Every structure is written in structure tokens, then in C-alpha cells.
Amino acid sequence: MLAAIGVGSVQELFDRQVPAPVRLGRPLDLPPGMAEQDVYEHLRELAARNVSAEEQLSFLGAGMYDHYVPSLIDMLMERSEFLTPYTPYQPEISQGGLQVMFEYQTAICELTGLPVANASVYEGASAVASAAYLAKLHNGRRRIVVSAGLHPHSLQTLRTYAHGFGAEVVEVPLKDGRTDLDAWVAAIDDDTSAAIFAQPNVYGAVEDARALSAGAKDAAEPVVIAQVDPITLGILAAPGECGVDVAVGEGQALGNRLDYGGPSFGFFAAREQYLRRMPGRIAGETRDIDGRRGFVLTLQTREQHIRREKATSNICTAQALNALGGVVYLAWLGRQGLVELGELLLARTHYARETLSTLEGAQPLHSQAVIREFALRLDGDVPAIRRRCIAQGVNPGVDLQALTGREQDRGGLLVALTERRTRADVDRLVDVLGAALAAERHTEAVAV
Amino acid sequence: MLAAIGVGSVQELFDRQVPAPVRLGRPLDLPPGMAEQDVYEHLRELAARNVSAEEQLSFLGAGMYDHYVPSLIDMLMERSEFLTPYTPYQPEISQGGLQVMFEYQTAICELTGLPVANASVYEGASAVASAAYLAKLHNGRRRIVVSAGLHPHSLQTLRTYAHGFGAEVVEVPLKDGRTDLDAWVAAIDDDTSAAIFAQPNVYGAVEDARALSAGAKDAAEPVVIAQVDPITLGILAAPGECGVDVAVGEGQALGNRLDYGGPSFGFFAAREQYLRRMPGRIAGETRDIDGRRGFVLTLQTREQHIRREKATSNICTAQALNALGGVVYLAWLGRQGLVELGELLLARTHYARETLSTLEGAQPLHSQAVIREFALRLDGDVPAIRRRCIAQGVNPGVDLQALTGREQDRGGLLVALTERRTRADVDRLVDVLGAALAAERHTEAVAV
Amino acid sequence: MSAPLSESVVDEQRSSLADDPVLTVFEKGAPGRRAFQCPALDVPAADPEELLPRELRRAEAPRLPELSEPEIVRHYVRLSKRNFDLDSGFYPLGSCTMKHNPRLHERVAALGGHARLHPLQDPEQAQGALELMWNLQGALGEIAGLPHVCLQPSAGSHGELAGVLLTRAYHEDRGEQRHKVLAPDTSHGTNPATVTMAGLDVVKLATNPAGGVDLDDLRAKADADVACLMLTNPNTLGVFDPNIEEIARIVHDVGATLYYDGANLNAVMGLSRPGDMGFDIVHFNLHKSFTQPHGGGGPGSGPIAVSERIAPYLPVPTIVRGEEGAFDLEYGRGRVGSKSIGRLRSFQGNYGCFVRAYAYICSLGADGLKDASETAVLNANYLLAALRERGVLEQLPLAYGDLCMHEFVLSGGPMKRELQIKTLDLAKRLLDFGYHPPTVYFPLLVEEALMVEPTETETKETLDGFADALAAILREAAENPEIARTAPHTTPVRRLDEVAAAKRPVIRQALTVG
Amino acid sequence: MSAPLSESVVDEQRSSLADDPVLTVFEKGAPGRRAFQCPALDVPAADPEELLPRELRRAEAPRLPELSEPEIVRHYVRLSKRNFDLDSGFYPLGSCTMKHNPRLHERVAALGGHARLHPLQDPEQAQGALELMWNLQGALGEIAGLPHVCLQPSAGSHGELAGVLLTRAYHEDRGEQRHKVLAPDTSHGTNPATVTMAGLDVVKLATNPAGGVDLDDLRAKADADVACLMLTNPNTLGVFDPNIEEIARIVHDVGATLYYDGANLNAVMGLSRPGDMGFDIVHFNLHKSFTQPHGGGGPGSGPIAVSERIAPYLPVPTIVRGEEGAFDLEYGRGRVGSKSIGRLRSFQGNYGCFVRAYAYICSLGADGLKDASETAVLNANYLLAALRERGVLEQLPLAYGDLCMHEFVLSGGPMKRELQIKTLDLAKRLLDFGYHPPTVYFPLLVEEALMVEPTETETKETLDGFADALAAILREAAENPEIARTAPHTTPVRRLDEVAAAKRPVIRQALTVG
Numbered sequence A, B: 001m002l003a004a005i006g007v008g009s010v011q012e013l014f015d016r017q018v019p020a021p022v023r024l025g026r027p028l029d030l031p032p033g034m035a036e037q038d039v040y041e042h043l044r045e046l047a048a049r050n051v052s053a054e055e056q057l058s059f060l061g062a063g064m065y066d067h068y069v070p071s072l073i074d075m076l077m078e079r080s081e082f083l084t085p086y087t088p089y090q091p092e093i094s095q096g097g098l099q100v101m102f103e104y105q106t107a108i109c110e111l112t113g114l115p116v117a118n119a120s121v122y123e124g125a126s127a128v129a130s131a132a133y134l135a136k137l138h139n140g141r142r143r144i145v146v147s148a149g150l151h152p153h154s155l156q157t158l159r160t161y162a163h164g165f166g167a168e169v170v171e172v173p174l175k176d177g178r179t180d181l182d183a184w185v186a187a188i189d190d191d192t193s194a195a196i197f198a199q200p201n202v203y204g205a206v207e208d209a210r211a212l213s214a215g216a217k218d219a220a221e222p223v224v225i226a227q228v229d230p231i232t233l234g235i236l237a238a239p240g241e242c243g244v245d246v247a248v249g250e251g252q253a254l255g256n257r258l259d260y261g262g263p264s265f266g267f268f269a270a271r272e273q274y275l276r277r278m279p280g281r282i283a284g285e286t287r288d289i290d291g292r293r294g295f296v297l298t299l300q301t302r303e304q305h306i307r308r309e310k311a312t313s314n315i316c317t318a319q320a321l322n323a324l325g326g327v328v329y330l331a332w333l334g335r336q337g338l339v340e341l342g343e344l345l346l347a348r349t350h351y352a353r354e355t356l357s358t359l360e361g362a363q364p365l366h367s368q369a370v371i372r373e374f375a376l377r378l379d380g381d382v383p384a385i386r387r388r389c390i391a392q393g394v395n396p397g398v399d400l401q402a403l404t405g406r407e408q409d410r411g412g413l414l415v416a417l418t419e420r421r422t423r424a425d426v427d428r429l430v431d432v433l434g435a436a437l438a439a440e441r442h443t444e445a446v447a448v
Numbered sequence C, D: 001m002s003a004p005l006s007e008s009v010v011d012e013q014r015s016s017l018a019d020d021p022v023l024t025v026f027e028k029g030a031p032g033r034r035a036f037q038c039p040a041l042d043v044p045a046a047d048p049e050e051l052l053p054r055e056l057r058r059a060e061a062p063r064l065p066e067l068s069e070p071e072i073v074r075h076y077v078r079l080s081k082r083n084f085d086l087d088s089g090f091y092p093l094g095s096c097t098m099k100h101n102p103r104l105h106e107r108v109a110a111l112g113g114h115a116r117l118h119p120l121q122d123p124e125q126a127q128g129a130l131e132l133m134w135n136l137q138g139a140l141g142e143i144a145g146l147p148h149v150c151l152q153p154s155a156g157s158h159g160e161l162a163g164v165l166l167t168r169a170y171h172e173d174r175g176e177q178r179h180k181v182l183a184p185d186t187s188h189g190t191n192p193a194t195v196t197m198a199g200l201d202v203v204k205l206a207t208n209p210a211g212g213v214d215l216d217d218l219r220a221k222a223d224a225d226v227a228c229l230m231l232t233n234p235n236t237l238g239v240f241d242p243n244i245e246e247i248a249r250i251v252h253d254v255g256a257t258l259y260y261d262g263a264n265l266n267a268v269m270g271l272s273r274p275g276d277m278g279f280d281i282v283h284f285n286l287h288k289s290f291t292q293p294h295g296g297g298g299p300g301s302g303p304i305a306v307s308e309r310i311a312p313y314l315p316v317p318t319i320v321r322g323e324e325g326a327f328d329l330e331y332g333r334g335r336v337g338s339k340s341i342g343r344l345r346s347f348q349g350n351y352g353c354f355v356r357a358y359a360y361i362c363s364l365g366a367d368g369l370k371d372a373s374e375t376a377v378l379n380a381n382y383l384l385a386a387l388r389e390r391g392v393l394e395q396l397p398l399a400y401g402d403l404c405m406h407e408f409v410l411s412g413g414p415m416k417r418e419l420q421i422k423t424l425d426l427a428k429r430l431l432d433f434g435y436h437p438p439t440v441y442f443p444l445l446v447e448e449a450l451m452v453e454p455t456e457t458e459t460k461e462t463l464d465g466f467a468d469a470l471a472a473i474l475r476e477a478a479e480n481p482e483i484a485r486t487a488p489h490t491t492p493v494r495r496l497d498e499v500a501a502a503k504r505p506v507i508r509q510a511l512t513v514g
């Protein structure tokens, strides 16, 4: 090969192109390569030092949930044809991936009750920030009003982005677990670009989405953005029905693994008027020159590779494979399955909240309806109580104050359920948490 | 659908076809069906109650070995196109599977040094019995001479089959771990249909295959059959070179999982003269009507579906998917890789035998060359010693007497290595076995 | 619309990909390439001659392929695309029960605790595996109506061999040397082949006009030399023998056993049990009724269930349950008076298949298994009706009866005479329509047989589509039989020269033998 | 040989499979079908209104698909077959580094301890994950020559956003409001798009005749308003900028930062480090250089590495290592004087991608990474030479220079003029030859650009075959350009009407919007 090129060595290829002063004159300071079996052992050993939901009865949630991922999804996501190609730039040989995007978009539109959706964004929190950027592009206003019920990661991400694109973020407090409607309406003024809430919110409460949307519109017509948990949308009123303009969210619950936080996918749906300001890839239906039905990437004039600094977003590589998992999961659940799953979660979550609230030293943090996650207020030191539960093999949920960083959340415990957490599991949590609360009371009493 | 058929109910379809007295008038006495997630949990719980080579440092072998299965094999074996079709009865749409068979046969011929091979049989032990049946069909004689070095499962399976097809099985003893050549030659008479030995034998010893073959031939020209460990064939003289007529074996070591004993595959190779008496599928190369290269199942007139009671075997479904794993593994190792792997095993096994033999109360069972497995004789109760080691997380190998049922094997321990067992692992075994031997000595001393 | 390019040019373009030369893995790569990285030598180097003397060593390394890992992946992924598969289309291959293979089964079989469990692991450390096998035995016994189960056989044919050897053992133990085994002319080839391998003689039974066993012929042949009758029920015609009770009576009356070839069990799970019909021995095909994937021709698994009188002869090892509920393996060795026929293979059988079958039984449960069989029978009858409605049965009449169980057999005789296309042509033309053809030319007693088994996992839409395709092919053949006769036209290769392949067999790379 | 059937009949047969109508998953199935079995309600039933008041409830269930599990599997397996993929063929898509994706990575990423680990698991119970991330950070820092690494960004573009925001934070912290970001006209679209999203203004830099940054233009534009220069090196022309040191000097002299777009890192791993070139901020594309599979357009992962002066502003959370070696997550919250730009997304980033990238780095090690880059550059130059040898460069000249780094850009200008086929036609014709085309029409400054990146995992045989194909297409076009102009001819669909798609967008089932 060197002879064909006309050089004497590979070295020469670099000598002739890379200036000596910027050449690394030594080997990288990294370990030597390993055989496949040794890499496997090493990574297996690291995995074994994590306590996953495989080994622990876990009620962790707050944005990602231990749902059962049906096995056909693994099979499909591992098929070379879906796993290894890149973005379908050549539609003639990418109809599989393009049709999946089209089907995915349809499913997201159906879920959210909104007419347009893109083919995925990175994940949930940055999806909220991207939606706010869309609002900024749309109306040029400079304030973003946000419910304090938004997931703190979404809020923090929004702040990071907003500092960049030049908008101020204003937080609206909650009242008994839901966004304070009066404060919400009062906060929205003529310079308010977007009004953002979460459904259900990070405390598990179902918001009155209709009232929030209507209140915002009446106040000053900002773009109303909701971050929604897709698993609830079989039973919860669709954002589109409630007057929401842009619905975004984290798709992990739909057929994606926990993976310690990613990769999963973010979804992004909106009213038609925002179509040409949407970020990301969009697949569209068309015909080939022989009249056959086919799919292409469309509306690319929004995108960075065409419009460069005038693009509606900088996103390029998104989450196509994870979105495949999402649409296959929704097909696997099926129309009635999503509803049944929602009802099951609703009933079990209700049971869990009721039962846990009978424990001495535990009461519900709010009285709002909850679907798959709820917050308790515990008497006692939450980190200490959690440690006691964990020692019994039960992770009782998320320490709310650690998550939100809010002083008023001290004592808060956020408990999440999935269809994998049975009544027996909840009863186990009741026992373990009850014992932990009692033990903490005892310790404190002794300390006092 | 019922209307189209013209019946009122599914029940009616059965009423009209299945006599009432043989109908089961009650539900099966089985548990009700379970959701996918619950089946997963149940099977996971069962798996968790096994101690696999994932959790234990294991030196078990004796026919199946904990080799590393490269991940590309999983991927290929799980591809729908290989996993879900049946035997390639329609070659036009089965070229993938047929070509794999052809490649597999080629690889087996290369390994064994024999010119013909089939596309797989069930597994190793029944492959030996099938080879003996081939010999019976070939020469009609009624005695089968077998080295006591044959794996006991092969020997027992052979006895089961031979009782059926009408042949007597005669065992030839070992001498210092290898088949006693004089006894071997003496046992083979004019009514000897087949002469069978294992290479290496079940005690780990490398046989003098040339001498055994030549001795048998000189005595009375039986069909000489060897059961060989394919992983050794990068460095061990090929059966074909040594005068063997039929080489068979267990293919698990080639890219197949342990799976508690199966499924794996048996391989079957022979000299040309036996081609038309081979059992099982055989793929052959040919051309289509447009002159394109292609593959078909061939020589089917040997088989049960054509020849029925005159077939050379009753086998139908064999082990195509596992044989795919085998040929992919061999391609993954590559020509030099198989040799390197053999040399590595040879060196480590030598080291292990030498080091373990320095322990007080352990000596080699024989002085023959060994490649990947060897036998020790322990002073003390092997079951008790093994239990002590296992309690330390090390499975030291197979209790020979329990395996063979032979009184003279009491005290025997069969230790197997794969490329996954490093020197550090061997050193750990030395420590643990040394301690176990010492503890047993102590216990016995106290008891006395 | 398409630019004006002559048809023949387009056609040439179409074939460019197909003309990609077919090379085997041995014809690819380059010397020295490999995927495997051998772990480094971590023990002291020793004298090679000492480790393994020269005369035992191989002179030249086997000529295995030499490719990089990406090349290997690409080679086999591309090969896979030259296969039709059940996940891509309808596969009504009669007698093979090509039902959907749930991926859950692959997931659970791959769990380390199952997949990396050594077969000689001490039973105390394999309790999960033994319990699984115990439970599976129980379930299979209940489904068969025969309580004693052995999971060991590796496929249906292996189960048959076990069964015939068990029958021999049973008779021999009673001092009888019965040498005949009766089997209908509709029986699968493995039945007679097995009988021969087991050292007995096959006696063929005639089939009556209803598709069942000819009772007169049976009575005439059932004598004291008969060891066993091997039957499939429903049989390979898809006919449930209405005289099954009488048949059992005749056979038992002469002291012989009844063997049930369980390949067609998918018709009757939870509805009718071989044990209740009077059978002594049953084999299951876990790769058929219990959805172990077929793998392109295996792995399979062929457990057997037997009656009380056959139980003493079952193969070893058997699973036993101790006082405290712990499971163990019992080898029968040394057990005085063990009557076991011995081993049929190494270790405990195809455990990986057991895991899948057990997961399947757990998923379906009692009702689900019954539903599966009911739907299998419903689907077969619906497809039959759909073909009748489309007039297909005029040229392809149902060989026997008017209803069927889980499958049915058509005769291509009239089609051959009227349309000048054979069953083979029809089958090949189906390939162009994206279907796997039914089983063809079996059972032998049906002229130009076409054996159709849709299974319960197919939808009405698929069955309608298949019926449409058959109707379309017959219509097309009426106009131009040449299309079917030269079919397939759209496959990676077209009809292959099987005669040449058998005459001058090339069964490995670059070597001609025979 | 083939029976005498007219070409057009055969052709008709060939297309029968392709005419299988394209239906979406929403157009299949039947009401009531589903795969999912909902676990039974195991808690007391409660008043629905109490659980969730009617006004919050959905009126009608979303119209999701209704299919059985076998139907879903078949639908998506069949769809998959309408995709070209890296495991099936050569994919020299420039700038995308389509290197082989070892399956080991999928295996280790799927281990329960990684795959089912909740992102909010207490750090004490996620030590393996944190150690893996720590090790990966260390390795990436060493490769970049910049010690401070944040793994959080989700893709290259996300890393760029992080980088520009970091630059802003750095300048703002020093009290400066610099609003310009310089970027060459060869830069990738994400660069300018990112600058806008981050609230700054792009200033375009010219490219000199050697394919590097025009130094005069740079000097002219490098003023006190410049916050940053974003550069890819080697750039998207495959040219390593010979003036990189001078460029760094100029930029640093005006107090601006240097941003390295790491998309082309595959050319220089272990050979030349952005940090040593003077860059302050680098993003990695784990889905390019570190072989996270591309997934049809993601997932990706875009970690960043930065210099000492940028480190204080890095996103949170960061991984810290305690005294006893235990790892923890540090949120910066409450930490007085934290200058972090904050979060870029939820949790800790695309951990699944980290597992794969880390496995890759472990597999290759220091030497292997260097080998990879050397071979990538060797392969690109060999392919260039092979094209030159075949005369292809006459109509498709190399846009800049005579050698290249890991990729090169050809110009289709002469081809367009001489042969009357465009780069698009050439690309489409390549599809008929079974190749994925190179990147086309980028970078924008090259007329009819064709950007070829073979990667290190391809063999010489593959490169030769691709060179042959390009040569054949040019020869064919010289005779009949219409073939390329109407290509592809062998794909499941042919050229699609993109104009209509954009004009009247149909972006979901059965609904026309826009």
C-alpha cells in the first residue's frame, strides 16, 4: 500500500503533513491493549460494583424509571441494520430507518395530541431548553416563566441555555404541590417568551394543565411548553387538548434501559405553526420516481448543515436508535396497553401513598392526584433513613432535598413505581421504611 | 373466521374431529400464564440459584469447557435469518444457511485432516455411537473395541446404541494413562467392526493415535474411530494424518456456550469411502440455471426422509445454529489463532500440572503429555476436598471416580483449563487445593 | 415518473448487486489476518518437545480462514441476508410448526446462571437448573398425560430412538423378543429409520379412505411379534384418527406398546392427551410445539414421557428430589437391578432448549397452551376455507376429509394434469411472492402433496394473503405455466442443479470427492 | 440454462417482491390486538374519580398501533432490511468515521450492572460506573492533551454548545463581553449554528490555497471582540493545517480561546494532541472516533476536555475522588463561588456510550489507538492513490494538496462538465454497486464535493473494489450518462421527491400539515 501511495512509511505520511512541534513524541500514557475476554472481565467487574435494579428493590425515579424493556426491543436495536448506519442521508437505502422515524413521529403526535413532532432530541432536560429556544426564535421576548414543579435538571439546563441565547428565567412557586395559578398568571408579562410547566411535576402531582395554559395565554400569549411523562399519556389529558403549544419530554420510560442516565431520547411535539422552527431531523412521506411510497428527511432548511448560523438549532446526531426503542415499545403496549398500564400505575401508586402514609412519621407532601410517583414528608433525617432502608436491600426513593437543592424540600422522599413493583414490593417498602423511621426516632431520642 | 369455515365455534372443530372419550375435559393442571416481565423474573431467579463460571473460579471440564465465546457469535446466532428458519429445504431462499454449512464442513475437514464431513450431529457422545453404526453398516461385523480412555458418556451412549443395532462393546484398559497398545491389538479380531479411542482421552492424556490406528488396521481392518477435542487440533496431529477413518467429537469448545450441557453440536468427518454412509445433512456446491454458484443439501438418498427404513441414520433436526457458532469461532480464531491458543493451553496446563504436583498429597495420575486437561491423584477423600475448595469459591475440577464410576479412579481429580484461566487463577487453585489437602489430612488425623 | 431508460438497461442495473460473486469465508481475507488476540503467555516458557513430543504434533496448521473481525462480521451478516426467515415472512412448512419465537426466551437462556453453567457443576450448585428441569418434566408429563419424563433426547428422532429402545427393553425384560414395529405409510421418515437403527423391523400399515389407520390391515398385522405401533395423531395428513381407542385396544391386546410421535402435538395441547388415548411413550419436539427456534436445522430437543410400565427403563441420569426439596441427579449406576437403557448422549440434554420451552409454558400457562392449539386448528381450517372460497381446492383438492386439525394436505395431482405445473413449480413460484412454501411431496401416499401448517401465531390477514397468492399462481399458470415452471425469478439464486451436486459432490472448499 | 422466458416477463417477476406495498405499523394489525400482557391488579380497586378526577383524564386513548407480537417483530425486521448498514458494506461517509462497531461493546453495555443502574443511585452503590467514567475522563484527557474532562454533552453539537458557553463564561468572568466567534468556511454546520444558539456572532474565515486557514484573513479579523476560534484539525478537507502553531499564537494574542472540533480526531490519536497544538477546549465524538454505533442517527456522546483556565467553568456534576479512593458526584451547588456554566442535560450523560468507548480504549490501548489513526491515514491515502492510478482523479480531482489525513475531498466539477453527471448522480449510482456513497456537497467551498473517509477497519480489497466502482461509473457515464442520472436502479425505492415532501409535509400518518 505504501508503494502505491509513493511513500516509504506511514511515518512519512505524518512527517509530510503534521508539523513536528505538534507531534506527540511519546506513546500515550494509557495501559496496553487487552484481549476481548480481558476487556469483558474488566467491564463485568466494574458492573458488579454497581447495585442495579437487578439486585435491589428500588423505588428510584425522578425522571428515569425501571420499566420492563420487552426483549423484542433488544433484538431490534441490536440488528446491524438499525444499529450501525448513520443518519439516513441516502433515502433510497435507508427506508427502514426513515419509516421508523415517521412512525415514531406519528406515535409522539398521538401521545401528545399535537400535530407535529420531530424524530428525537438528546433527552428530556435539554428538550425543555430547546423548546424555550424555539419560543425565543418565535417571539423574540426575553423572559421565561417556569413552574417550580419542573424537574430541577430541566430547570438547570434551561438556565444554562437561556444564559446563552439571552433570556431571563423566572420561577413560579407551588401551592400544595401544584403550580400556584395566581402567581403563574401574575408572572407572565408581555416580554414573556415561554411559560413552562411539568406534567406530572417533579413532586409527582398532576397539574391542572388546562388552567395553566389558559391562564398563560390570557395573560400574554407566551409559548406554553409542557414537559410530560409519556407513560402517563394513556390516561392523562393530552397536552394538545389542554392548550399546550409545545410538549417535550424524556423518552426513557418508553422501552429504553436506565443505563445510568443515558442514552435515551427526548421527544418534541408542537402545534403546526412551530413546524418550521423545530429542531432536529424530521422524516416526511413522499413518492419515488416510479410512484412508490417512500420517506425522506424533510424541512432540512431548518437545519445546521443547510442554514448554518441561521439554523433553528445546532443539533445533528440525535437519538434515532433510542427513538426506535420508543416506537417499538408503544407498538408493543398497543393502544389499550398504554391505558391499562396507566391504570395499573395509578392504582398501585395510590395504594403505596395511602399505605406509606399510615406509617408514623410519614405523610404525603401534598394532596394532589398522583400517577406513578409521589412525595412523602418524613420526620427525621432522610439520608439516614434512606441508608437504613438500603441496608435492608430496599432503595426507598429519591431524597427530594438532595435532588432539588431546595431547603423547603428537606424531609421529602420521592417514591416512584413501575409495573415491575408489585403490591408485595410496596408492602416490603412499608415494612422497611416503617422500621427505619422507628429506628431513627429511637436514635434521635437517645441523642436528645 | 368461523363463518368462513362454516362452524359455530372452535369447540365444534374439535367435536367433529376428536372423539369425546379422548378429550381432556378439564384444564391442564399447570399454573396460569404470566406476563413477560414475570416470566423473566422467575427465570432470572432460577438462574441466580445456579453457580456458573461467571461466579466461581472453575476448573471443570471433561467434555465441555468454559472458553470465551466472542461476542460477534452471539450477534450472528441471534440474527433472525439464522435463528428462525428451519432446515434449508428451499435452497433458493436459504443460500445463507447452506453456505454456512459448506464452510463449516470445510473447516471440520481442515481440522480433522479428513476429506468429508457432514453439517453436524447432535453432540459428541452420540456422534461416537453414530460412527459405530456407520461401521456396522459398512462391514456388518458385531464387535466394537473401545479404549477405556473414551469419555464415559460416550462409552455409555455407545452401549445404549449398540444394544439396539446389535453389537457387543469390548473395553480395552489403559496403561499409565494411555490405551494399552498390546491389549488393544489383541482385542481386535475379524468380527471387530470398529475400534474407538479418544484423543486426548478422558484422563487428559495424548494418545499415540498413529500406533493405535496402525495396530488396529494390522489386526483386522476395523473402522478406526477417534473422538477428538477440536480445540487441540491446531497443535495435535490431525486424525486423518494418523490413519483414523472417522473422527467425531463435541463441538462446544468452538464458540458455543456451556448451557449446562447443550445445545452444542457434534462433528463428524470421515474418509471418502464412507461418504455415502454418513448420517445427517450435507451441503454441496452447485450452480443455478443461470450459472450462478450456489449450495444445496446433497446426497439426500442417505437420509430418512427419502430412504426411510433403509436410511443410514434416523437424524433429522441436527444442530445447524450451533455449527454456525463453530465455524464463526474458527474464523474468529483464524489459522494462526488456533495454533496460538493450543500452545497457550499446553503451556498453562503444563504449568498447572507441575505446580499442583508439588503439593503434598497430590501427584499426576499419569506421565503422558497433556494439552488442556490433566488428572491428579489426591491423597484423601476427593468429595470432601472438593467441598473445601468450593467453599473458597474455587471449583477444582471433576471427581474422576464420580465421572467414570471406576473404582480405580478413586482419588482422581480432573483439572481443565481454558484461555480464561490465567496463571494467577492456577496459583489460586494451588493455594486453595493445598489448604484443602492439609485440612483433610488434619481431619483424618484427628479422626484416627 | 421514471426517466426514459430502456427496460433492458434497467434490468442490467438491477442485477448488478446480485452478481456480487459468491465467495466463501475461505476465499476472503489475507494471510496473517485474524480477529482473535491470544492472551499473553503468563507461565514460564518450557521446552516444546517436553510439552508435546514432535511425533504427536501437527505438521501444518489447519487452513482456517484468515480475516479481520470486521470482515467476518460482514461476511456472515451478508450471508444471513441470503436466508428467508420466520421473522420476515409466513412459513407454513407442514409438520414443522413454524410458530413465532419469542425473544424473551433468548434473553432468559442467555442469563449467565443458565448459559455459563457447567454441566458437571455439583447439583447443590445447580439447583435452579434442576428445578427448572423438574418443573418442565412435570409440565410435559401433564400435557402428555404420561407421568414419567426424560428430557435427555436431542431431537424428535433421538426421542424416537429412545422410545423404540425402551420398548425393546420392556419386552426383553419380560423375556420376549418382539421384532416388528408397525408404522402407517403416512409416518415420518424418522419413524422407520429409527426402527432399523434400534435393530427392529418396520411393518407398514395402510391408510383408510378417511386418512386414518386401516383397521383391517392393523388387525391382520398385529401379532405376537409386534413390539410397538408408532403413530402420529393427528397424523401427517392433519387427520385425528377417529378410531384411536380401537387402535390402542388392538395393539395392547397383542401385548405391544404404543408410541406417539409428538411432532403434531401443537394440535391438541390441553385438549387431548396421548396418555389418555392409550399411548405408552411420547416424544415432544420442543423446537416445534414449544417454540425453541429452529436455527436453520437445529438445535432441537426431544424429551419423552412414558407410562408406568415403561418408566423403569428410562435413560439415566434422572432428576430426583430429596427430602428437603433439594434436587439431585441419579445415575442409576450401582443401583442394584437398574433396568435403564442407559445414556443417549452426554450430560443432561439440551438445557438451553429446556429454558426456552419452560419460559414458553410459563408464559402461556394452562389456558394459553389450549388457546394456542385451538387457534392453530382454527387457523388451519380458516386457511382451508379461504382456499376453498378462492377455488384453489379445485385444482389442489384436500387429500382427506373436509376439516383438518392444525395442518392439512392438498394434492397437486389435478393441478399437474390441468395446468401442467407440478407442486414443485407451485412451491418455487411462491418464493417470488415472498412466502416460504409448505412441505412438498410428503406424505408420500398423496400425489404431489402440499402440506400446509399455518400455526397459531399468524393473523387472518397473512392467511388471506397466502390464499390470494396461491390463487394468483394458479390463475397465472392457466395463462402461462412457464412462469411457475421456471420460478423462482426474484431470489438470490434460481433453481439449482441438485443432480450434479449429488453426482459429483463438492462438499468442501476446493475439493472434489466421490 | 435458464428456460426461454422473455426478458420482460422475468422482469415483471423480479419486481413482485418489491411491489409489496409499504405500510406503516399504524396501517397493520386489527383493533384489540396487542403484545403486552398487563400484570394483574394486585391492590384494592379504588374509585377512578378519586384516583384521577375526570377533568384531568384523557377522553380517548391515543391511537397507538394494535398488533400481535409476531406482527411487530415481522414489521420491524422487514423494515430493517430496507436499510443499508455498516455490517453489510463499505460506508465511506466523510466526517462520520464509520468504523467497525465491535459487538463486545454491546455485550458489556448490556450487563445488568450497567444497563439497569438508575442514574440517581447513591454514589456508594455506583462505584463501578463512577470509576469507569473517571478512567474514561483520564483517557480522553490524555488523548486530547487537556486534563479536565466533562463527559456530559450528548453529541458533538452539544459539546460545541458547552464549549462556546465555557468560552463566554471565561470572558465574562474576566469582565469581557466578546461577541465574535471565528470559524473557517470549511467548518461543519454545527459550528456556526452553535455560536448563534450561544448568543454570539459568527465571523467566517477564508481558506488558503493549501486548504488551511488564510492567515491574513485571520490576522485581519482577530480583534479584541473575538471570543474564540473554532477549528477542525485536520479540517473537513482532510488537511492538517501546517500553520496551526501560528494560528494559535494569533488567537491567543488577542485573548481569545481556541476550540477544537474533535470530529476528525480519528486522524491523530496518539500522534498529535489538540492541547499541544494550543487548543483550550475540545469535544470528542464517541460515536465517531470511539466507535459508539451510529444507530441510524444517534445516540452519540460529545465529552469535552479543557485547559486549566477553562476548567473552573465546566458543567456540573463532576466526578470527584475521595481520600480513600471512593468516587462521588459533586454538584457544585452551594459551593461558594462556583463558576460552573451549570447543567447541559439531566443526570450524568450518555453512560451507555461511555461504557462502549471505554471498552474500545481498553481493547486498543495506547499502541492500538495510534495504530488506528495511522491505518486510517494510510487507508485514505491508499484509496486516493488507487483512484489516481485508475485515472479517476482526472474527472474527480483532489480539492486540495496531494496527500491527505484520514479523509479527502474530491471535486466533481470536471466530471459534471465533461461527463454531464453530477456528484449526486455518482453517489446514487454507487448505491447500485452496493456502496454507501461518501458525504456529498460538503464542505461547501468545494464544487460538487465528494468527501471520502474509509477508516482504519477496512481492508485493501474493499478499497480496491470501491476504486474500481468509481472508475466503472465514470467509464459508464462516458458512454451513457443517463444510467447514473437515473440511478439508483436496484434499491427498494428509487429517487424520492424531496421537493414535494418539503412543500407539503406529511410528517405523520394520514395527516397533512403545513
Ligand SMILES: Cc1ncc(COP(=O)(O)O)c(C=O)c1O
Binding pocket: B315, B316, B317, C095, C096, C155, C156, C157, C158, C188, C190, C191, C232, C236, C261, C263, C264, C285, C300, C301, C302
Ligand atoms: C411427523 C414428524 N415426526 C418426527 C420428526 C422428527 O423430528 P426431529 O426433526 O426433531 O428429529 C418430524 C420432524 O420433521 C416430523 O415432522
Ligand SMILES: Cc1ncc(COP(=O)(O)O)c(C=O)c1O
Binding pocket: A315, A316, A317, D095, D096, D155, D156, D157, D158, D188, D190, D191, D232, D236, D261, D263, D264, D285, D300, D301, D302
Ligand atoms: C466536522 C464535524 N463537526 C461536528 C459534527 C457534529 O457532531 P454531532 O453529530 O455529534 O453533533 C460533525 C458530525 O457530523 C462533524 O462532522
